[in-house]
Amino acid sequence: MENVTCPFCGLACDDLQVDVAAGMPVPVANACATSREAYRRLAPVPGLTARVGGTPVLLDVAVARAAQILGHAINPLFGGFATDLSGARRIVQLADRCGAVIDHMNSTAKLRNLLTVQDAGWITATLAEVKNRADLVVLLGTDAVSRFPRFFERFVWNEESMFDLDPRSREIVYVGQGLDMRAGCAPDGRAPTSIPCRVDEIGEALGAMRSLLAGLAPQAQVVAGVPLPQWAELLEKLRNSSYGVIVWAAPDFDFPHAELTVQTLSALIKDLNRTTRVCGLPLGGSDGDFTANGVLMWQTGLPFRSSFATGIPVYEPHLNSTQRLLDSGEADALLWVSAFNPNRVPPRTELPTIVLAPPGANFEREPDVFIAVGTPGVDHAGHYTRTDKVVALPLRKLREIGLPSVEAVAASIEASLQQAAN
Amino acid sequence: MGLLKFAGGRVFDPEHGVDGVVQDIFVRDGRIVAAPGSDADIAQEIDCRGRIVMSGAIDMHTHIGGGKVNIARSMLPEDHRGDPLPRTPLTRSSCGYCAPGTLAAGYRYAEMGYTACFEPAVLPVNARQAHMEMGDTPIVDKGGYVMLGSDDFLLRMLAARQDQRAINDYVAWTINAAQAIGVKVVNPGGISAFKFNQRYLDLDEAHRYYQVTPRHILKVLAQAVHDLGVPHPLHVHASNLGLPGNVDTTLATMQAVEGLPLHLTHIQFHSYGAEGDRKFSSGAAQIAEAINANQNITADVGQIMFGQTVTASGDNMTQHRNSGLASPKKFVVMDIECDAGCGVVPFRYRDKNFVNALQWAIGLEIFLLVNDPWRIFLTTDHPNGAPFTSYPHLIKLLMDKSYRKAMLATINPDAAAMSTLGSIDREYSMYEIATMTRAAPARLLGLKDRGHLAPGAAADIVVYRDDKDVEEMFARPQYVFKDGKLVAQDGEIVAVSWGNTHVVRPEYDASIEKQLKPYFDLFHSMRLENFGISDDELCECGHGSKAMPHACRNGRVR
Ligand code: SF4
Numbered sequence: 001m002e003n004v005t006c007p008f009c010g011l012a013c014d015d016l017q018v019d020v021a022a023g024m025p026v027p028v029a030n031a032c033a034t035s036r037e038a039y040r041r042l043a044p045v046p047g048l049t050a051r052v053g054g055t056p057v058l059l060d061v062a063v064a065r066a067a068q069i070l071g072h073a074i075n076p077l078f079g080g081f082a083t084d085l086s087g088a089r090r091i092v093q094l095a096d097r098c099g100a101v102i103d104h105m106n107s108t109a110k111l112r113n114l115l116t117v118q119d120a121g122w123i124t125a126t127l128a129e130v131k132n133r134a135d136l137v138v139l140l141g142t143d144a145v146s147r148f149p150r151f152f153e154r155f156v157w158n159e160e161s162m163f164d165l166d167p168r169s170r171e172i173v174y175v176g177q178g179l180d181m182r183a184g185c186a187p188d189g190r191a192p193t194s195i196p197c198r199v200d201e202i203g204e205a206l207g208a209m210r211s212l213l214a215g216l217a218p219q220a221q222v223v224a225g226v227p228l229p230q231w232a233e234l235l236e237k238l239r240n241s242s243y244g245v246i247v248w249a250a251p252d253f254d255f256p257h258a259e260l261t262v263q264t265l266s267a268l269i270k271d272l273n274r275t276t277r278v279c280g281l282p283l284g285g286s287d288g289d290f291t292a293n294g295v296l297m298w299q300t301g302l303p304f305r306s307s308f309a310t311g312i313p314v315y316e317p318h319l320n321s322t323q324r325l326l327d328s329g330e331a332d333a334l335l336w337v338s339a340f341n342p343n344r345v346p347p348r349t350e351l352p353t354i355v356l357a358p359p360g361a362n363f364e365r366e367p368d369v370f371i372a373v374g375t376p377g378v379d380h381a382g383h384y385t386r387t388d389k390v391v392a393l394p395l396r397k398l399r400e401i402g403l404p405s406v407e408a409v410a411a412s413i414e415a416s417l418q419q420a421a422n
Numbered sequence: 423m424g425l426l427k428f429a430g431g432r433v434f435d436p437e438h439g440v441d442g443v444v445q446d447i448f449v450r451d452g453r454i455v456a457a458p459g460s461d462a463d464i465a466q467e468i469d470c471r472g473r474i475v476m477s478g479a480i481d482m483h484t485h486i487g488g489g490k491v492n493i494a495r496s497m498l499p500e501d502h503r504g505d506p507l508p509r510t511p512l513t514r515s516s517c518g519y520c521a522p523g524t525l526a527a528g529y530r531y532a533e534m535g536y537t538a539c540f541e542p543a544v545l546p547v548n549a550r551q552a553h554m555e556m557g558d559t560p561i562v563d564k565g566g567y568v569m570l571g572s573d574d575f576l577l578r579m580l581a582a583r584q585d586q587r588a589i590n591d592y593v594a595w596t597i598n599a600a601q602a603i604g605v606k607v608v609n610p611g612g613i614s615a616f617k618f619n620q621r622y623l624d625l626d627e628a629h630r631y632y633q634v635t636p637r638h639i640l641k642v643l644a645q646a647v648h649d650l651g652v653p654h655p656l657h658v659h660a661s662n663l664g665l666p667g668n669v670d671t672t673l674a675t676m677q678a679v680e681g682l683p684l685h686l687t688h689i690q691f692h693s694y695g696a697e698g699d700r701k702f703s704s705g706a707a708q709i710a711e712a713i714n715a716n717q718n719i720t721a722d723v724g725q726i727m728f729g730q731t732v733t734a735s736g737d738n739m740t741q742h743r744n745s746g747l748a749s750p751k752k753f754v755v756m757d758i759e760c761d762a763g764c765g766v767v768p769f770r771y772r773d774k775n776f777v778n779a780l781q782w783a784i785g786l787e788i789f790l791l792v793n794d795p796w797r798i799f800l801t802t803d804h805p806n807g808a809p810f811t812s813y814p815h816l817i818k819l820l821m822d823k824s825y826r827k828a829m830l831a832t833i834n835p836d837a838a839a840m841s842t843l844g845s846i847d848r849e850y851s852m853y854e855i856a857t858m859t860r861a862a863p864a865r866l867l868g869l870k871d872r873g874h875l876a877p878g879a880a881a882d883i884v885v886y887r888d889d890k891d892v893e894e895m896f897a898r899p900q901y902v903f904k905d906g907k908l909v910a911q912d913g914e915i916v917a918v919s920w921g922n923t924h925v926v927r928p929e930y931d932a933s934i935e936k937q938l939k940p941y942f943d944l945f946h947s948m949r950l951e952n953f954g955i956s957d958d959e960l961c962e963c964g965h966g967s968k969a970m971p972h973a974c975r976n977g978r979v980r
């Protein structure tokens with residue numbers, strides 16, 4: 001099969017060639033190692049559909065038990081939330097009915113960006129713009145490829161651009177420590193520039209560049225452990241680029257109050273755009289997170305970490321985190337959805353727990369209800385929103401091994417709740 | 423389904439010249455049917471005596487779905503906290519005032535008697551998401567205008583001087599791929615020019631890279647839409663939005679298409695003079711005169727209302743220019759996929775602010791000075807001028823001159839003094855309101871079975887109490903029927919359906935894909951094969967929404 005969309009990171013590459021002849025999809029062209037591994041770990045587990053208390057049961061029995069748990073819960077928490085368009089629609093509907101809190105497995109990282117959008121906004125570009133226009137690519141605290149393996153291959157070292165830009169002449173700058181900079185070497189061997197500094201000090205450097213840009217020279221001669229002239233030089237590069245792009249990945253900004261770093265970055269980019277064009281490129285969207293959160297946002301008007309407990313959606317980004325609700329004991333049941341990755345299991349909890357995940361999921365503590373579900377783009381068709389939140393790619397069905405979709409399971413749970421209510 | 427009789431209402435059906443005549447209307451299986459014989463079995467009679475009956479209202483320009491709308495939602499938790507919509511046994515919870523969730527938007531539209539809404543800015547590359555959001559907007563039918571004119575593929579065609587036939591093929595291909603019902607151009611060429619760091623692009627100014635002018639883009643796209651027989655004329659968000667003195671650009675834009683049909687959207691934002699002490703004045707009289715004189719021109723107003731809203735536009739150039747006016751102080755600007763762009767800027771229109779007050783007056787002047795209600799449409803460019811929920815208030819301003827004059831007395835006095843609004847005595851009639859909100863948009867979009875009440879039409883029917891206060895009347899109709907089913911009563915949802923998607927499918931020579939294929943392979947970020955939206959996908963994206971194809975002027979429905 002050609003032109004298959006890979007749902008295993010936010011790039012959602014849709015150029016995979018996948019061999020489906022043997023009943024198990026095997027990518028044969030264009031897939032990265034992450035993708036190949038992701039297809040592999042979806043190998044069927046013989047005989048498994050569902051378990052209750054660790055004992056294999058028929059799907060109906062598991063659904064009924066899940067409905068019972070949710071029916072009794074007063075403050076259920078819907079975590080994980082890694083699913084496709086149709087799955088997300090059903091989960092949000094179920095959350096509304098159950099008065100649940102919805103959170104996403106990636107929300108701690110996502111919040112760093114979301115808080116910035118809510119407080120300041122930003123100026124960004126999408127992947128095709130980068131591919132055709134970016135003459136300067138600055139990576140902040142991320143090497144991109146560890147999480148988004150084909151980023152350089154597809155969008156930086158492409159053969160041709162539409163405009164007067166030879167992509168191979170692009171200038172690459174890494175800012176950060178411990179980054180894998182191999183992908184940043186130009187095809188002719190030209191090495192990227194590296195500015196080694198701690199990721200949690202990048203914000204300081206961005207602030208210094210803002211003041212330099214405003215004509216206010218900072219007094220410190222070393223900022224974030226790097227001599228000021230180096231930051232001045234980076235700033236000059238940005239000012240002189242015709243289309244500079246600054247890449248970051250929220251999961252790599254893994255330190256307290258990283259949203260302040262994102263905010264400073266947003267402010268620097270806005271300042272630069274008074275005279276030139278520089279755009280941010282926030283990389284994200286893995287585990288269907290823009291897909292599912294997009295649905296929640298457009299249907300209800302609010303993002304993840306919203307609660308339906310009072311009959312209206314209420315957004316509380318700090319109160320409604322999965323970890324806090326579990327730790328504080330405020331939640332009294334957990335429904336966890338991880339349709340793309342069997343390894344993303346819920347945090348350890350003693351609460352009654354329902355897990356919807358691919359068959360291979362392994363648990364430290366067996367959940368009260370486990371329902372094996374299909375992976376969108378493998379077991380059933382679906383839609384996946386890419387890192388830029390603009391492009392939604394169609395996902396195709398590549399095999400049939402009898403796994404239900406999250407959509408179908410959530411619908412059955414809701415029907416069972418409805419029956420109990422009548 | 424049995425026969426439904428809407429008995430004894432005063433019917434306003436401008437498509438058939440029916441002006442408040444007491445008539446019965448019969449409905450079977452979701453459609454209006456001819457009066458049956460007197461022995462017919464009436465399953466249900468709706469008593470409409472003393473009531474006003476119209477077809478369902480159609481909003482022909484409202485930003486209800488797609489990337490920029492969802493960005494607006496994500497930027498504004500404060501907007502949403504203030505306006506929750508609680509869950510009921512029948513309806514889901516949602517929230518939001520100026521950027522409501524799709525659920526809130528659909529319910530509120532239906533409660534107000536609207537049965538179809540058209541999203542005017544569907545980026546081709548974002549069309550799937552637009553259909554997803556529209557699909558999750560309950561009850562009302564939907565449709566979208568696909569945005570062209572700053573997409574690099576078209577600009578490359580123009581720079582290479584490809585002939586009109588090839589451009590027509592590309593435009594038709596895009597309409598089909600995006601499942602759209604029309605074509606919109608936003609700041610022609612300007613969105614792309616901004617990516618090359620151009621900050622203004624006047625009608626005859628060349629794009630820095632392609633050396634193409636907005637005038638040329640307009641001409642070619644208007645010609646394409648016309649040649650393809652797409653009923654809706656090219657939908658134009660003109661150059662220089664919001665700039666004092668832009669009335670000249672707008673008048674020149676009307677002339678640029680040399681008599682071809684053209685729809686100018688949110689024309690209020692394009693009707694500014696540069697006179698007076700503050701170099702900002704009303705160009706409404708000139709605009710209205712030009713519309714009155716040129717039968718090929720239609721326009722929707724994009725009325726502003728005072729209060730908080732958010733502006734969401736494909737026009738990244740203009741939105742970036744205006745980002746300093748953001749209130750609260752935040753904005754998002756995006757360059758999108760060599761296809762388009764967007765900008766989202768929250769804004770508060772203040773009645774004591776000279777510019778805002780004059781904007782308000784200019785919109786109303788345009789409504790009142792354009793003579794033909796078939797060619798001027800009631801919009802606030804939701805949410806750019808105000809949320810759509812302000813329509814009943816807007817209708818009252820148009821129908822009640824003493825109310826309007828009382829409002830005029832409360833705004834910034836310098837603005838009031840500069841406006842001619844106080845001297846305009848026109849009051850819209852019920853028939854004219856029915857025209858501009860029903861019959862005219864249906865006709866403009868080529869929806870043969872909507873916007874009227876003759877046999878064959880879909881039974882989208884609204885029954886209003888003949889209230890003294892027209893604002894109250896239009897805010898809470900007594901009954902709203904969608905496809906023959908009662909969906910809202912006295913401002914409450916009583917049944918939830920999901921609506922369908924209106925599309926057109928102009929024919930084209932498929933060999934255009936021979937040009938598109940290498941373009942996608944070399945420059946795009948996705949495969950050509952994954953770009954177009956099939957009917958099955960539309961259904962899946964659109965929450966079960968079915969495509970409802972309408973005929974192009976060459977007659978065929980595909
Ligand atoms: S880069 Fe991401 S989307 Fe592309 S093939 Fe690898 S895992 Fe899949």
Ligand SMILES: [Zn+2]
Nearest residue numbers: 483542688803
């Ligand atoms: Zn608009």
